[in-house]
Amino acid sequence: MDDEEARARLLDAAEALFYAEGIQAVGMDRIRTASGVPLKRLYRLFPAKDTLVAAYLERRDARWIGGLREAVAGAEEPVPAVFDWLARWFSEPDFRGCAFLNAYGELGTGPAAVLDVVRRHKSDLRALLGTLTDSPALADQLLILAEGATVVAALTPGPEPALRAREAALRLLEAGAPPNG
Known part of the structure; x- marks a missing residue:
């Protein structure tokens, strides 16, 4: 090999x-x-184990963000598509929450290489959501909804947290851009 x-x-x-x-x-x-x-x-x-952990997270980030980008790119309504994609992910039999938040929860602020990958993943997710709206404040709110749904789903797996977050996202869209957006 x-x-x-x-x-x-x-x-x-x-x-x-x-x-x-x-x-x-x-x-x-x-x-x-x-x-x-x-x-x-x-x-x-x-x-070192840290280099393996960082490489594992980098590869997972590329696949995860890539899958979400594909789902959004092919959707008529991209914001709801984010939460539909999350609902499918949350329903996978081996779903155990966000690998990046799990890593941060276990390792905290060290090692630096792992923390950098975690931060970059969350920044990439925020950037992707930012492409779906002209409002930075709305993109931040969508990020909070997606992250919150992921944490809730880690405790109670299944599509429901994503579907509830989808409803909240649609209400935000109907209300228009939030203040400071």
Whole structure:
């Protein structure tokens, strides 16, 4: 196996284990076993667990934001499409909330590389929502609705939190741009 395949296997294993069980609960040896990549190669590709966590989150960010962008781009009404997409995600059998908030909740303000990925993900989400409205204040409110729905769904999985947030987003749109927008 070449480095590219080893890296993909490691990231697949890391994502499955970190998302299901938590970052701190999973050691590098478990990732090595799950991936089938020798420990020496694992540490050559990812010299520290922090670098593996950051790479896992970066790859997840690209896929997650990309999926949401596709859903919005193909929608007649993009704002409700955000919440419809979230409802489908919240209904997936392995849904465990936001991987980025989970990582932040476990690791707090360190390590810096992981915190940077978490912040960049939230900034990218805010930027995407900003493309759906001319009002920065409304984009901020949509972000709060999306994030709040995700947190609620982590506690009670299923589409309901996204559908309630969708209703609130539609009311905000009907009301027009908020003050300071």
